[in-house]
Amino acid sequence: MGTLHKVILLTSCLAFTPLYALAEECSYSDISFEEEAITPSPKLTALLARLRQIGSFSIPYIQTKRIPVLSKPLISSGIFTLREGKEIEFRQERPFSQKVIVKADELVRESEGKRESWNMKSLPQGAKMTVALLSLFSSDAPRMLELFTIGISDREKRSLVLLTPKDPELKRYLNTLAVTATKRIEKIVVCESNGDSTVIEFSEK
Amino acid sequence: MRQILARLWGGALIVMVLLLLVGWSNGTLAFDADILDLLPQERELVQHRIAEEFRDEQSRRIIVLVGHTSESVAIEEGTLLRSLFISLGLSERRDLQGEMFRLYFPHRYNVLSNEMKDLLKDPSLVSQRIEKLLFSPESSLYSRLLDKDPLLLFPSLLSGMVPKGVIFKEEVPLVVKDQKHYAIISGTLPDKALPQRLEQHLQELKERCSSCEVKWSGFSKFASTISSTMKREVSVISTGSLLGVVIVIFITFLSLTPLLVTVLASGAGTLLAVLVCEWYFGRLHLIALALGSTLFGVAADYSFHYLAHRQGRPEMTPEESLKAIFPGMTNGMITTVLGYGVLCFTPFPFLQQVGLFSALAAFGGYLTVVLLYPSLVSSPRVGSTLISRVGAYYLSLWRRKSYIPTAALILVVLLSLFGVGVRTNDDVRGLQSLPLDLVAEEQEIRRIVSREGDAGRFLLVEGSDEEELLQRLESVENALRGFAIEGVSKYLPSRSQQERNREVIREAVERGRGRLLSVGLLEETIEKLERELTSSSYLTPSEWVESAPLPDLKQLWRGKREGRFYSIALVSDPAWQMASQLALPGVYAWDTTAQISGTLRDFRTHGGVALLLAYSGIAIAFFYRFGVKLGGLVMVPAILASTSALGATVIAGQEVNLMHLVALMLVLSIGVDYAVYFAEGRGDDEETMTAVLLSASTAIIAFAMLLCSSSPILRNVGLICVVGLSVSVILSPIACVRSGEMKNLES
Numbered sequence: 007m008g009t010l011h012k013v014i015l016l017t018s019c020l021a022f023t024p025l026y027a028l029a030e031e032c033s034y035s036d037i038s039f040e041e042e043a044i045t046p047s048p049k050l051t052a053l054l055a056r057l058r059q060i061g062s063f064s065i066p067y068i069q070t071k072r073i074p075v076l077s078k079p080l081i082s083s084g085i086f087t088l089r090e091g092k093e094i095e096f097r098q099e100r101p102f103s104q105k106v107i108v109k110a111d112e113l114v115r116e117s118e119g120k121r122e123s124w125n126m127k128s129l130p131q132g133a134k135m136t137v138a139l140l141s142l143f144s145s146d147a148p149r150m151l152e153l154f155t156i157g158i159s160d161r162e163k164r165s166l167v168l169l170t171p172k173d174p175e176l177k178r179y180l181n182t183l184a185v186t187a188t189k190r191i192e193k194i195v196v197c198e199s200n201g202d203s204t205v206i207e208f209s210e211k
Numbered sequence: 212m213r214q215i216l217a218r219l220w221g222g223a224l225i226v227m228v229l230l231l232l233v234g235w236s237n238g239t240l241a242f243d244a245d246i247l248d249l250l251p252q253e254r255e256l257v258q259h260r261i262a263e264e265f266r267d268e269q270s271r272r273i274i275v276l277v278g279h280t281s282e283s284v285a286i287e288e289g290t291l292l293r294s295l296f297i298s299l300g301l302s303e304r305r306d307l308q309g310e311m312f313r314l315y316f317p318h319r320y321n322v323l324s325n326e327m328k329d330l331l332k333d334p335s336l337v338s339q340r341i342e343k344l345l346f347s348p349e350s351s352l353y354s355r356l357l358d359k360d361p362l363l364l365f366p367s368l369l370s371g372m373v374p375k376g377v378i379f380k381e382e383v384p385l386v387v388k389d390q391k392h393y394a395i396i397s398g399t400l401p402d403k404a405l406p407q408r409l410e411q412h413l414q415e416l417k418e419r420c421s422s423c424e425v426k427w428s429g430f431s432k433f434a435s436t437i438s439s440t441m442k443r444e445v446s447v448i449s450t451g452s453l454l455g456v457v458i459v460i461f462i463t464f465l466s467l468t469p470l471l472v473t474v475l476a477s478g479a480g481t482l483l484a485v486l487v488c489e490w491y492f493g494r495l496h497l498i499a500l501a502l503g504s505t506l507f508g509v510a511a512d513y514s515f516h517y518l519a520h521r522q523g524r525p526e527m528t529p530e531e532s533l534k535a536i537f538p539g540m541t542n543g544m545i546t547t548v549l550g551y552g553v554l555c556f557t558p559f560p561f562l563q564q565v566g567l568f569s570a571l572a573a574f575g576g577y578l579t580v581v582l583l584y585p586s587l588v589s590s591p592r593v594g595s596t597l598i599s600r601v602g603a604y605y606l607s608l609w610r611r612k613s614y615i616p617t618a619a620l621i622l623v624v625l626l627s628l629f630g631v632g633v634r635t636n637d638d639v640r641g642l643q644s645l646p647l648d649l650v651a652e653e654q655e656i657r658r659i660v661s662r663e664g665d666a667g668r669f670l671l672v673e674g675s676d677e678e679e680l681l682q683r684l685e686s687v688e689n690a691l692r693g694f695a696i697e698g699v700s701k702y703l704p705s706r707s708q709q710e711r712n713r714e715v716i717r718e719a720v721e722r723g724r725g726r727l728l729s730v731g732l733l734e735e736t737i738e739k740l741e742r743e744l745t746s747s748s749y750l751t752p753s754e755w756v757e758s759a760p761l762p763d764l765k766q767l768w769r770g771k772r773e774g775r776f777y778s779i780a781l782v783s784d785p786a787w788q789m790a791s792q793l794a795l796p797g798v799y800a801w802d803t804t805a806q807i808s809g810t811l812r813d814f815r816t817h818g819g820v821a822l823l824l825a826y827s828g829i830a831i832a833f834f835y836r837f838g839v840k841l842g843g844l845v846m847v848p849a850i851l852a853s854t855s856a857l858g859a860t861v862i863a864g865q866e867v868n869l870m871h872l873v874a875l876m877l878v879l880s881i882g883v884d885y886a887v888y889f890a891e892g893r894g895d896d897e898e899t900m901t902a903v904l905l906s907a908s909t910a911i912i913a914f915a916m917l918l919c920s921s922s923p924i925l926r927n928v929g930l931i932c933v934v935g936l937s938v939s940v941i942l943s944p945i946a947c948v949r950s951g952e953m954k955n956l957e958s
Contacts (some may be wrong), residue, residue, distance in 0.1 A: 071345070071346075071350065073345070073354040075354070075358045075361075075732070075733060075736060076357070076730070076731030076732065076733070077728075077731045077732070077733055078731045079731075080342070080345055080346060080731065082346055101346075102342075102346075104346070104347075113348055115348060117343075179351070198351055200351070200354065200355050202351055202354050
């Protein structure tokens with residue numbers, strides 16, 4: 007699939023798609039966050055250091071995607087793998103199998119024996135999103151602060167990190183990216199500007 | 212009176228020289244290099260005209276590829292180049308993405324991709340596809356569409372329209388091949404020449420970015436290379452021809468004056484020919500110019516006549532010499548002008564140009580000799596020269612009945628026997644040798660942009676109205692399904708196809724409603740889809756022509772011509788054989804190469820008959836003038852000249868085409884005179900032999916220069932003329948011997 011129609015889809019649909027109310031997962035108004043300054047705070051540094059220690063890992067996940075025009079969420083599950091903070095792999099097993107590999111410069115999908123790849127430079131928003139995800143999993147604090155306004159809230163040994171994009175182009179695409187972490191990342195909630203929300207929950211093996 | 216005319220002609224020559232210099236300096240002297248410009252244009256039928264217009268448009272298309280291992284460099288250079296294309300008017304600045312969306316999104320139910328048409332037959336596949344897309348990495352893009360396009364038909368339509376592997380980045384189409392990113396910039400040139408600014412930009416790009424790979428294709432590249440080669444060759448042929456004439460004249464007359472006046476006569480003729488042809492034809496073809504340049508030597512013949520007479524009869528005044536040769540020279544000029552002038556009435560632009568050029572060159576040379584020579588040449592050097600001694604010796608061999616002329620005759624007959632094995636080939640591609648490196652680069656570009664097919668070979672489809680035309684295009688596409696076809700039906704379906712597409716969607720929704728609901732689509736979304744299926748408008752040809760942001764495709768739609776509608780479908784090479792045999796109404800397989808080759812074959816056949824008629828006519832005239840025996844002898848060199856020239860083509864491995872026939876006509880018109888001079892001789896055979904050797908050597912030198920050309924046309928003409936004229940001159944004393952005997956008998 008060419009980039010042409012993806013960009014057409016994105017730009018044109020933004021023009022007429024009504025902005026839906028944020029899903030419940032995307033509401034953080036009742037939580038107080040400590041906003042990070044330009045340099046990472048000791049709290050963020052400690053959190054990222056904790057995550058960094060984990061290094062490479064594989065963990066089962068369940069993804070729940072809510073789209074306002076669908077009557078029910080789309081649920082998928084599989085194995086999530088992080089490789090040295092450089093590569094993320096979603097090996098989806100249900101409802102059908104497919105593999106999505108995200109690298110800094112490439113997005114690869116393998117499904118039904120077919121392999122498709124996209125150059126990230128030709129997908130600006132996608133690229134930034136990927137960089138954001140990678141920076142999160144690789145605990146790259148300066149990169150995260152460059153892309154997002156970061157707020158941290160601690161509650162019952164859990165940290166909730168809320169990332170709000172700074173870049174206007176990314177803002178058109180993404181509202182917030184929230185990460186719940188203890189010693190490891192437990193949940194990621196992606197709230198998109200069109201009202202879609204995706205919750206990825208990681209469970210212990 | 213002659214003095215006044217002489218002054219007028221002298222003044223005209225000065226004006227012509229000035230005009231030539233002005234034209235040369237400001238670039239108004241235009242030359243063609245496309246071989247097809249030399250060929251007759253069939254423009255009687257509207258189909259011919261459409262094909263010709265399309266071929267012309269395609270010949271002005273240009274594709275530039277800027278390749279680099281870094282995508283950003285390719286995009287950066289591609290963007291710069293695209294801006295230049297737009298500023299030069301070669302392409303338009305278009306919001307391609309927005310225009311595609313605005314045109315096709317409202318018609319997402321009317322225009323379906325082939326993939327989607329197949330998929331809709333099975334409603335379970337439709338729901339599976341929606342699910343799959345929503346689970347893909349680009350799910351956000353698709354989810355935004357769901358409300359307006361719940362079956363996600365539009366993404367499938369667009370992906371089917373964008374050439375495979377091509378992505379757009381900052382409006383620059385990119386393709387990745389062999390680990391390199393190539394920016395593809397295409398446009399249409401105003402004429403067949405590359406704009407200087409673009410040429411300069413490409414040169415600077417190569418210098419600025421040494422790691423960039425810059426390739427460009429299009430007719431203009433071939434034209435500019437062939438044009439510069441031809442210009443170089445024309446100058447070599449002209450110089451060589453001139454040099455040959457100079458040497459021969461110098462050896463003959465051992466004086467500078469004859470040399471200068473001969474150059475003046477030939478130069479005046481050529482000057483007149485170039486200027487009048489440029490004015491009359493607008494553009495002079497380089498091959499016609501090159502062939503015309505060989506007639507530089509032919510134009511010198513009038514000069515030789517005068518000079519030879521002055522040399523042989525020094526006791527006469529220049530005016531008396533001119534008076535003595537005037538009738539013969541004038542008759543010769545008239546027959547030459549008429550002979551070449553006939554070519555102007557052929558349907559071949561090439562022959563028209565050669566005919567007019569040669570006739571004018573001969574006329575200009577004649578005028579110069581008649582008007583200016585008596586004042587310029589008063590007393591040439593008198594005495595025996597190398598050429599006259601060679602001529603006298605050769606003549607003595609014939610008179611002594613030496614074995615050498617007999618052996619020459621036998622050799623010529625043997626050479627003629629090879630002519631039995633002559634083979635013909637009328638393929639127009641054989642008339643032009645394309646530079647191999649450019650052909651390879653063209654093929655490489657086609658491979659990179661995945662563009663197959665030949666723009667000179669296509670299907671022309673017609674219909675009584677737009678709907679019938681579109682339906683016929685769809686029939687063609689169905690008949691050739693599985694092959695790569697570039698036509699408008701994928702982008703503009705017929706009304707009936709659009710109705711069928713809606714029906715297919717309606718059925719798929721009806722049968723797969725449950726599955727769509729199970730994916731999560733809302734009942735109201737599906738109902739909205741069903742309402743839109745009946746209420747939305749159809750895509751019309753006029754809307755498409757007005758709004759489609761695809762200039763390449765729009766060129767295929769030829770619109771209404773003489774009450775009928777036409778469109779073109781380009782077919783890939785593997786499918787051509789099948790496509791050319793399609794027996795569908797209103798579908799014509801158009802092969803420009805085959806068509807032109809067929810025309811060439813027809814003209815060769817007719818030309819062959821005309822040549823035989825010319826030989827017969829000349830033979831009858833000679834029989835009448837000289838009697839059967841001498842007339843027959845005069846014809847012997849002319850006939851053997853042609854047959855031996857054909858034999859030479861067999862030995863050289865050439866296959867005979869129309870141009871060989873043109874050359875045979877030249878051999879007949881030039882070569883037959885040599886024997887006639889002897890038959891007409893008044894006992895001055897030695898002087899005649901000298902004049903014949905002089906004329907023949909300059910002509911042969913000029914035609915021999917053509918053998919060095921890279922143009923097959925010129926090489927073909929060169930071989931025939933060199934062999935034919937050589938045989939003509941070698942055998943010409945046959946008429947002298949016979950006429951001498953007859954004179955003796957008479958006395």
